[in-house]
Amino acid sequence: MNLLNDLKNNYQKNPNRLTHIEGVVAWSVKLASHLNLDLEAMRTAAYLHDFTKPYSKKDHETIFKTYHENVPNDFPTFAYHAVSAALVGDHLYQIKNPEILNAVRYHTTGRPAMSLFEKVLMFADKTEPSRPYEEADLLRKKALENFDQAFILMLTLLQEYDVLENRPINPYSQLTYQFYLTQVEAS
């Protein structure tokens, strides 16, 4: 099985979405190189991160069932693809590097105490060049000066968007916000 070919197949009906993925690949690898992370591993993680995004809720649930993954009831459905992509990467494509699998699994909600590798994938997903919001430019610039600060700024913006849009913040993103934004207040 070939991850790249299969990815293109998954996106046949929505090729525009591949622009986003290519953007995440290029930007996360650039950041990885800047931060001395494993470039090949980052490339794989970026290609895998939205692999199952076009799948239906039912498809995700079938993947969870197949690989005995217990997804809690309060886990947000918009993040199902992150978990199912990690499972598919592990079991179908034999990607066994835990850094890659965790980065993919947590790229949507984040989690407390992420590794730098995980943070880079999440950050690149939210700030790759085809993302349309105006602060993305600033975030990209800042990331090359001080990645950790840029990451926290990105989380602040994400939280603000959730509040602005009146979206109830799911408990998983909430934990991530609390962990990182409280850290800033304490420093």
Ligand SMILES: [Fe+2]
């Ligand atoms: Fe993405």
